[in-house]
Amino acid sequence: MSDAATSERRRARLASVPAVERVMSMHAVQALTQAYGRTQAVEAVRVSLDALRAELLADVDADVAASAGGDADASEAATRYDAQIVARASALLEQRARGHLRTVFNLTGTVLHTNLGRALLPDEAVRSVIDVLTRPANLEFDLATGARGDRDDLIEDLICELTGAEAATVVNNNAAAVLLTLSALASKKEVVVSRGELVEIGGAFRIPDIMARAGARLREVGTTNRTHAKDYEEAINARTALLMKVHCSNYAISGFTKSVEIDELAQIAHHHALPVAFDLGSGTLIDLAQWGLPAEPTVRGTVDAGADLVTFSGDKLLGGPQAGLIVGREALIRKIRKHPLKRALRVGKLTLAALEPVLRLYRAPEFLAQRLTTLRLLTRPATDMHAAALRVQPSLQHALGERYAVTVEPMFSQIGSGALPVDQLPSYGVALRVATARRGGRALVHLEKGLRELPRPVLGRIADDTLRLDLRCLEAGDEAAFIAQCAELRL
Incomplete structure (x- = not known):
């Protein structure tokens, strides 16, 4: 084909692309304008038209009918492209309207998953957050005196009641x-x-790095596996500000080990008129062993053992929103509150609105396993997940066809990557394997991607040529939605 003929064909193809205003007058596009506004609809149409032009110019021989260049042919081609343009604009608008922070099905087997938002809030906390989102609230207003208040006052008494701390x-x-x-x-x-x-x-983020940013000088004592009381004693000098203990909730050292417990460390610190701080990390308020879960040191037990300050998370074993709680002696808490960083690091009304109802649940520990979402998920019997897996398996097998084998199998869940990661909970789920090959390889990666691309992404874990979907975190309210979505899986 000569250059002149090619140029003529390109002009003909571009002539077949409808004008923006003609597309905007279509009934389907007017519906998009009503839903998303004219500004966004026009932009989406322009992007769709530009994409169509680029495709036509990239392959001038793809459509012979559009190459003649006559008015009738151009009109016919434009009509043929209408549906494609509208579909592309609609998809673009839908994608733009979808938030980047999306809900997912957490079938990884990790209940307190750091990358998936950790603890899920109970209904009481959700209702409280909605209230303060839609109405003014006394965030820093003392209703008793009519004067300005402190946002810590909203929950300090409750925290102290549950932990035994002074402030x-x-x-x-x-x-x-x-x-x-x-x-x-x-x-x-x-x-x-x-x-x-x-x-x-x-x-x-590492403890030494946090210390450096805080302007404190780290004084390491002992060895990786063994530290004795005398190591602390010998390290104390005129420059010592405090002794610190860190609960190693995200890893464990076994074998020939020795550590100094908080009660003994507190005696050493107090003998030298120094405070001792305990970074408890996962921060449980109750003895988990009563539900058959691994025992963890409680905040109250740590305070009772002599810790002057205890820091812990709100969104791990406590089961609340992301927050960092500091409890302990009133004089030390007062000094912490006066530090300039406190204002920079303080929480907003949404965190406080969610945290208070979660803390109130601990006043009735006999109901906690039913009302606190985190504890309910951690204590679900394996029989519940087994029954759910039997209900889910047929729909998933039908959606995947003969290429994959979907079986119901026992699994082990994990409490959380930042809280007791090495402890496993008996569970059940569905195991997905390539039926026609000994090794899954790329096919499983492709399947995992397909699950992530569903309207509500499904997240599992691949290991040993198997994609496992642990159903511990798939409760009854979401099970029907998961089964219905299986039909939308495209591979």
Whole structure:
């Protein structure tokens, strides 16, 4: 084909593309305008038209009918492209309207999943958040006196009631709680910590790094696996600001080990007129062993053992929103509150609105396993997940066809990547394998991608040539939605 003929064909193809205003006058596009507004609809149509032009120019021989260049042919081609343009514009508008923060089906088997938002809030907390989202609230207003109040006053008494501490304050996460504590009490001074407790938490944040940012000087004592009381004693000097203990909730060292418990460490600190701080991390308020879960040190038990300050998370074992709680002696909490970083790290009304109802649930521990979402998920009997797997399996098998085998199998769930990651809970789910090959390979990766691309993404885990969907976190309210969505799976 000559250059002139090619140019003529390109002109003919471009002539077949409808004008923006003609597309905007279509009934289907007018419906999009009503739903998304004219500004967004026009932009989506323009993008769709540009994409169509690029496709036509990229392959001038694809459509012979559009190459003649006559008015009738151009009109016919334009009509043929209408549906494609409308569909593309509609999809673009729908994609833009969809938020980046989306709900997913957490079938990974990890209940407190750091990347998926950790603890799910109970209904009481959700209703409280909605109330303060839609109405003014007394965030910093004392209703009794009519004067300005402190937002910590809204929950301090409740926290102290549940933990036995003299005072409490709240910041936006536990790393912030540790940072603020060290900045307020140990800036330009030494903090004594066992080498075996210099942990790294999610996102590569490390205790030594937090100390450095707080202006405190780390004084390591002991070894990775063994630290003795004399190690702390020998490290204390005139520059020591406090002793610190870190609960290693996200890893475990076994074998030839030794650590100094908080009661003994408190005696050492108090003998030298120093405070001792305990970063408890996962921060449970109750003894989990009563539900058959691994025992964890409680905040009250830590305070009773002599800790002057305890920091812990709100969105792990406590089962509330993301927050960092600092509890302990009133004089130390007062000093922490006065530090300039406190304002920068303070929580907003949504966190407080969610945290208070969660804390109130702990006043009735006999109902906690039913009302606190995190505890309910952790204590679900394996028989519940087994029954759910039997209901889910047929729909998933039908959606995947003969290429994949879908079987109901026992599994092990995990409490959380930042809270007791090595402890496993008996569970059930569905196992997806390639039926026609010994190894899943790319086919399983492709399947996992297809599940992630569903309207409500489904997240599982691949191991041993198997894609496992653990159903511990698929409760009755979501099970029907999951089954219905299986029909939309495209591979």
